[in-house]
Amino acid sequence: MAVLTEEQTMLRDMAREWADNEAPVSAFRKMRDAAPAAGYDAATWAAQAEMGWTGILVPEAQGGAGMGYVSLGLVLEQLGRNLVASPLASIAAATSAILLGGSDAQKAQWLPRIAAGEVIATLAIDEGPRFDPAKIETRVEDGRLSGTKTFVPEGDSAQLFVVAATDGLHLVSGDTTVTRAPRHLTDSRSHAQVTFDQAPAEALGGGAALIGQVADRAAAAAAAEMLGMAESAFAQTNDYLKTRVQFGQVLASFQALQHRMAKMFTELELCRSAVEGALEAIDSGRANVAQEVSLAKAVANETLHLVSREMVQLHGGIGMTDEHDAGFYLKRARVLETQWGNAAWHRDRFARLNGY
Amino acid sequence: MATAPDIDAPANPLDSFRAEVRAWLTANFPPSLKGKDNAMSAVEGPHTNSPEEDAWQTAMGEKGWGVPTWPKEYGGGGLSRAEARVLQEEMQRAGAWNPIGGMGVMMFGPTLLEYGTEEQKREHIPAIAKGTVRWCQGYSEPGAGSDLASLQTFAADAGDHYVVNGQKTWTSGGQWADKCFMLVRTDKAKKHEGITFLLCDMDTPGVEVRPIRLISGSSPFCETFFTDVKVPKANRVGAEGEGWTIGKRLLQHERSSLSGGGSAAGRMFAGASLGQIAKRYVGVDGEGRLADADLRSRIARHEMDLRSFMLTLRRASLEAKSNQGPSAATSIMKNVGARIMQERSELLIEIRGFAGLGWDGEGFEEDALKDVRTWLFGKAVSIYGGSTEIQNNVIAKRILGMLDHQ
Numbered sequence A: 001m002a003v004l005t006e007e008q009t010m011l012r013d014m015a016r017e018w019a020d021n022e023a024p025v026s027a028f029r030k031m032r033d034a035a036p037a038a039g040y041d042a043a044t045w046a047a048q049a050e051m052g053w054t055g056i057l058v059p060e061a062q063g064g065a066g067m068g069y070v071s072l073g074l075v076l077e078q079l080g081r082n083l084v085a086s087p088l089a090s091i092a093a094a095t096s097a098i099l100l101g102g103s104d105a106q107k108a109q110w111l112p113r114i115a116a117g118e119v120i121a122t123l124a125i126d127e128g129p130r131f132d133p134a135k136i137e138t139r140v141e142d143g144r145l146s147g148t149k150t151f152v153p154e155g156d157s158a159q160l161f162v163v164a165a166t167d168g169l170h171l172v173s174g175d176t177t178v179t180r181a182p183r184h185l186t187d188s189r190s191h192a193q194v195t196f197d198q199a200p201a202e203a204l205g206g207g208a209a210l211i212g213q214v215a216d217r218a219a220a221a222a223a224a225e226m227l228g229m230a231e232s233a234f235a236q237t238n239d240y241l242k243t244r245v246q247f248g249q250v251l252a253s254f255q256a257l258q259h260r261m262a263k264m265f266t267e268l269e270l271c272r273s274a275v276e277g278a279l280e281a282i283d284s285g286r287a288n289v290a291q292e293v294s295l296a297k298a299v300a301n302e303t304l305h306l307v308s309r310e311m312v313q314l315h316g317g318i319g320m321t322d323e324h325d326a327g328f329y330l331k332r333a334r335v336l337e338t339q340w341g342n343a344a345w346h347r348d349r350f351a352r353l354n355g356y
Numbered sequence B: 001m002a003t004a005p006d007i008d009a010p011a012n013p014l015d016s017f018r019a020e021v022r023a024w025l026t027a028n029f030p031p032s033l034k035g036k037d038n039a040m041s042a043v044e045g046p047h048t049n050s051p052e053e054d055a056w057q058t059a060m061g062e063k064g065w066g067v068p069t070w071p072k073e074y075g076g077g078g079l080s081r082a083e084a085r086v087l088q089e090e091m092q093r094a095g096a097w098n099p100i101g102g103m104g105v106m107m108f109g110p111t112l113l114e115y116g117t118e119e120q121k122r123e124h125i126p127a128i129a130k131g132t133v134r135w136c137q138g139y140s141e142p143g144a145g146s147d148l149a150s151l152q153t154f155a156a157d158a159g160d161h162y163v164v165n166g167q168k169t170w171t172s173g174g175q176w177a178d179k180c181f182m183l184v185r186t187d188k189a190k191k192h193e194g195i196t197f198l199l200c201d202m203d204t205p206g207v208e209v210r211p212i213r214l215i216s217g218s219s220p221f222c223e224t225f226f227t228d229v230k231v232p233k234a235n236r237v238g239a240e241g242e243g244w245t246i247g248k249r250l251l252q253h254e255r256s257s258l259s260g261g262g263s264a265a266g267r268m269f270a271g272a273s274l275g276q277i278a279k280r281y282v283g284v285d286g287e288g289r290l291a292d293a294d295l296r297s298r299i300a301r302h303e304m305d306l307r308s309f310m311l312t313l314r315r316a317s318l319e320a321k322s323n324q325g326p327s328a329a330t331s332i333m334k335n336v337g338a339r340i341m342q343e344r345s346e347l348l349i350e351i352r353g354f355a356g357l358g359w360d361g362e363g364f365e366e367d368a369l370k371d372v373r374t375w376l377f378g379k380a381v382s383i384y385g386g387s388t389e390i391q392n393n394v395i396a397k398r399i400l401g402m403l404d405h406q
C-alpha cells in the first residue's frame, strides 16, 4: 500500500464505506435489471458528485480538491470492488485532457462545472473495436469536427466529449450535432457509437502527443478500478472456499486450491504495486509515465483476467448462475481489459519504450 | 477433424458398406440441411424442428444410425467400430450431421445397456435411438456437487415402489426432459453403499422444476424438487445400494463424450481459423503476418495445443479399439478439451476487441454475439461432468497412484 496522506486515508475510507453500504453489487444488479439508457443509476451518481469525487483532479482554484491521481485511484478502486456503475473514470479522463491541454479560458469554462458534478464528460479515441490511437481519421476543418467514434464509454449520456482527431484532442459539446447509437456490451454499462458531423469543436493544446498522455491517464484509472475488482473477486472467492463443505471438509482445506489462492494473492500484490506506481508517476510528473502505465495496465489486465476466471471456476455451479455475482466480475473484466489497450498492446509498447 | 484411414479392416466389405451408406444418405439426407447442424441446441434448449429436420431425424432413428454401434435388437445400428467410422466419414462428406443426441445417447443409454434388465433395455433404448424421449440427469444437489456421494434425496421403500423426497440442482434440460435418471439414497447409515440408481418420469406428481438463469443469459438447467414422488421398483437399475457403481460408470461415459471424443470438438473448432479472424480485426504487417506479435504467438500456442489434443484423441481411439469402453485417460481428455475450448473463446473475445463483447442489439455480427454466449457458457465445461480439479484428483490417485489426502 502506498504511503497515504491523512486526507487520502480519509477519502479512501469514506469511499469504501459508501460503496460497501450504499452501492454494493446488489445496487449494480438493480441498475442492470432496470437498464437505464445512461448506464448508471442517477441517484447513486448524484451521491458521488455530492461527495466531491468529480473534483478530485480539479485544482482548488477551479472549485476542486486538487488531490491528484493516487487519490482518484483510491476512489475508483473502491467503486471497482463493488462494481459501481459510475461515469467517474470517464469524467476523470476528460478532466485530464483539459488540465493538460486546455487554455485558461477552457479550464475556466469546464473545470468548475465538472467539479460541481454538473457535467458528464468523456474521452473518445477509438474508431474501431480495438484500442488504436495510431489509427485516427476524425478530422477538424475550420473548427468543425467530423468522424465516428466507437464504444465511447458513457457515450449515451455525455454532455462533453474530448475527441481525438488527426491533429490532437478537441472539445465537443454533447448538445451539438452528435448522433449516438447505443452498443450493449456484456458489462451492462454505457458504450455508445458516437458520430460527429461538422460538430463545432475547440482544439486543446499539445497536438497529437496529448492523445497518448490522456489515454495513459485513462488507462491508469481503468487499472485502479480493475485492481479493486480483482481484490473483491479474490476476497469473495476466499470467503466462499472457507464455508463451502464437500467431502466433509471446507474447500479451503484442499491444498490444490490453497496454492491457487496463494498464487492469486501474490499476483494481486504485484498488481497493487504496479497500479500505485503508475498513479504516483503521473502525480509527480515523472518522465516515464508511459512506461509505468503500460506496466500497470498489462499487469492489471492479467491479474483480473486470472482472478475473474478463477472466481467462477472455484464457485462451481453456483458461480455459473446469473443470481450469483461472479459473472458480473467476469463480464466487466473483459471490457476493461479491452479499454485503453489490452495486455498485448501494453506489452508491445513497454518493449518499444525500452528500446527492443 | 480428419478421420484416420482404417488400417486393419479388410478393404472390400467396407467398400460395399461405404457405397450403401452413400446411397442411403443421398436418398434420405435433405440437402437443404447441409451443414445446418444446431450445435447450440444442447445449450439453449430444443428448437422447433422444420419438416426436413423431422424427416431426417425419423430416417436416422429408424435406421439406428444415430447410435451406430448400439445393438440392433434395441434399435441401434449394430455397426462395428470400423463401419461406424465409415458412416461418420460419409456423413461428413455429405455435410450431414447426427440429429440424435442428448444425455440418453451420451451417458444413459450405454450405462443401461450394461446394467439394465432385458425389460428396461427394451423399454428405453429404442426411444433413445429414435430420439423421441429426452433424458435428464438427477445427480447434483445443493450440498452434493463434487462430493456427489453425500447426496441426501431419499427414496423410502414402500413395497412395490419407492417414495422419493429431496432436491436436485443444476438439472440440465430438466424443463424439457421426459425422464430423469437419478441417484437417490436408500440407506442413510452408509455413504457410497446407500445409493441407488432410479429412473423417474418427469411428469410424475410431486416433481417440480424451476429454471435457473446462467451468466450467459440462457436458462438451460433447473432446480428439481421431489415431494412424495412414487417411483415403481421396476424403474430401479441394478440392485438397491448398487447405484454408486452404476452412477460412476455413467460419469465415465459423460466425461468421454464431454472430452470431445465425438464430433463435438470438430464442430466447436470448425469454421474460420483464429489466425484468419485475427487478421481481419487486427491487420497485418508488411510481410502479411498478423500485426500483433504477442497475440500471434499466443494463437500459435493455442493451435498447437489443439492439434496435439486432436492427435491424442486419434491415438486414444486407435488404442481403445482393443479395449472395452472409456478408460481413466478420459479425465485427461476432459480437462484438455475444456481448457482448449475456453482458451479459444478467450482469444476470440480478445481478437475482436469491443466488437467481441456485445451482449445484444445493434452493431454486432451474429457470429460475435454467439461467441460471447459460448464464451460465458463455456466456463461451465470445466465445472460440470466432474470439475477440472476433481479430474486432476482422479489422475493423481488412479493413474499416478498418489495418495488420498482426504
Ligand SMILES: Cc1cc2nc3c(=O)[nH]c(=O)nc-3n(C[C@H](O)[C@H](O)[C@H](O)COP(=O)(O)OP(=O)(O)OC[C@H]3O[C@@H](n4cnc5c(N)ncnc54)[C@H](O)[C@@H]3O)c2cc1C
Pocket (backbone or CB within 6 Å): A244, A246, A247, A251, A254, A256, A257, A313, A314, A315, A316, A317, A318, A320, B136, B137, B138, B139, B140, B141, B142, B144, B145, B146, B147, B169, B170, B171, B172, B173, B221, B380, B383, B384, B385, B386, B387, B388, B389, B390, B393
Ligand atoms: C451448466 C451446468 C450444467 C450442469 N448439469 C448437470 C446435470 O444435468 N445434472 C447434474 O446432476 N449436475 C449437473 N451439473 C452440476 C455439476 O456436476 C456440479 O456443478 C459439479 O459437480 C461441481 O459441483 P458444485 O457446483 O457443487 O461445486 P463444488 O463441489 O462446491 O466445487 C467448487 C470448487 O471447488 C473445487 N473442488 C471441490 N472439491 C475439490 C477437491 N477435493 N479438491 C480440489 N478442488 C475441489 C471444484 O472443482 C470447484 O472448482 C451442472 C453444472 C453446470 C455448471
